[in-house]
Amino acid sequence: MQYYLLRAEGAGVLWGLKPTPTGARYEWNVTNRSSVPVRIRSVRLVFDMHRFKGAPQVFRNGYQSWSASDVATFGTARDPSFGADNPFFQAAHHADADTVANEYELRSEWVTVIGDDSEHKLLVGFVGSGKHDGTLRLTHGVEGDVELHAEAFLGGVELGPGESFQLDPVVFVNGTDVDGLLAGWADEVGAKAKARVDAPFQVGWCSWYHYFDKVTEHDIRANLARAADFPFEVFQIDDGYQSAIGDWLTTNDKFPSGLNALAHDIAASGYRPGIWLAPFLVAPDSHVARDRPDWIAQFRPGKPLKAWVNPAWGGFMYALDTSNPAVLDHLEALARALKEMGFSYLKLDFTFAPSFDGIWHDPKLTPAQRVRAGFDAIRRGAGDDAFILGCGVPLAHVVGVVDGNRIGPDVAPLWEPAPETEVIAGYLRTQPATKFAQDATRLRAFMHRRFWLNDPDCLMLRTTQTRLSDAQVDEWARTVGESGGMVLVSDDLSLLSGEAAQRLRETIATGRAADDRARRR
Ligand code: 9PG
Helix, strand or coil, X not given: CEEEEEEEECCEEEEEEEEECCEEEEEEEEECCCXXXXXXEEEEEEEEXXXXXXXXXXXXCCCECCCCCEEEECCCCCCHHHHHCCHHHHHHHXXXXXXXXXXXXXXXXXXXXXXXXXXXXXXXXXXXXXXXXXXXXXXXXXXXXXXXXXXXXXXXXXXXXXXXXXXXXXXXXXXXXXXXXXXXXXXXXXXXXXXXXXXXXXXXXXXXXXXXXXXXXXXXXXXXXXXXXXXCCEEEECCCCEEECCEEEEXXXXXXXXHHHHHHHHHHCCCEEXXXXXXXXXXXXXXXXXXXXXXXCEEECCEEXXXXXXXXXXXXXXXXXXXXXXXXXXXXXXXXXXXXXXXXXXXXCCCCHHHCCCECCCCCCCHXXXXXXXXXHHHHHHCCCCEEEECCCEHHHCCCCCCEEECCCCCXXXXXXXXXXXXXXXXXXXXXXXXXXXXXXXXXXXXXXXXXXXXXXXXXXXXXXXXXXXXXXXXXXXXXXXXXXXXXXXXXXXXXXXXXXXXXXHHHHHXXXXXXXXXXX
């Protein structure tokens, strides 16, 4: 396989091409040479790819925590948007919500590795985090040849007359060892972005995968009372306590004591209190949305921007405008309030929301910068010593601000969903399923302690009230352990036998050993 640069598209300006011992580094920017402000959605470097031995194979890295990753064959595999053609859903799973240009086009976010039937592998990646998206597209050129487009996705950022936007460099690295190529790229990105990789190995309990949104204060307290039989350090309340999406400091009727008392009682039992929130979403009937409609991003003038739909929350949710300083002050104050209650472990979910196309207060921020601004505000409020876990988050936006990150879709008390349960055509692999979480845990293992601590998602150890077989429970536990990532148990602890407790001890032992190897490398 060989490549050469054909052209820059969309006013991207290449100003440095540095050969490196193993490839090349392209340094570039985009400049508005006109006398009026312009909006830039994306710019691309276009490479001709030739001399493949057999069909090209592509590592496709998904956009956010839950987006699918795999190794796909160019020519036969399809980008999921090609079948779905659903820009609303696609906005949550790709940097660019638009459907791909043709049926052959495959895309990978932030980084890719391309191979063929030879030994030769080529990594192409963007060296940066939190500034803009970088999408690698393998596609057909006009003459039917294969092209690689390295696209800087800026989401319509506004550049004033004469203004330049410095883009993250694109690196090409040749090699034969895929894991080594990804590790080398991740080392450079992590160092450049000052990755937070020093948090201790995490062990804890999480309410979601047994109780889901039906969780009650009684459930939390019943598990807290049993937690001493397990080696937990974190005790985390998930979705289901809040009075509304957006109103995170007040509880619903299922949680009569309120958050302050719960944080206090969790801490008094000897655990670090953890809490889930979707900080950038607000329900239309929440207090925050009714009191501050001006804090909500817009879809069209006067129309609030919908960024998710969940029947359990009452339907469509709006996106807070994280490019508005008043919203950032609100998020900072929210995080400070939770921290003062005692919650020093924050699971920040559905955080892709500020990346959606829309009308945003500050047109000079890219989607990545809007997401990052929201996380930075929460970090300011929560303080340096809080453990911040990203979830549903565009991975490339948050190196250097999160301590842990969900790197796969949700597990579930089932192994693999039946194909006919697919909700959005082509996107089955984003649906909750333990097998899909396992695939992501393996494909994204290289990110652990280079960008953050990987959260492969929760262990489920129960063998009743689940559709997982004993062998599947064991297989998932082994995968989590071997990954060295975070170990959060999500069961009704009264269902766990002595065997389950033993399985947990083994998982933690394997996990700590794998994590120690990751720390020492
Ligand atoms: C709480 C949950 C848990 C879980 C998170 C996240 O595509 N979906 O409809 C979808 C719904 C929920 C979801 C992921 C995807 O789960 O990953 O751990 O916190 O929210 O609501």
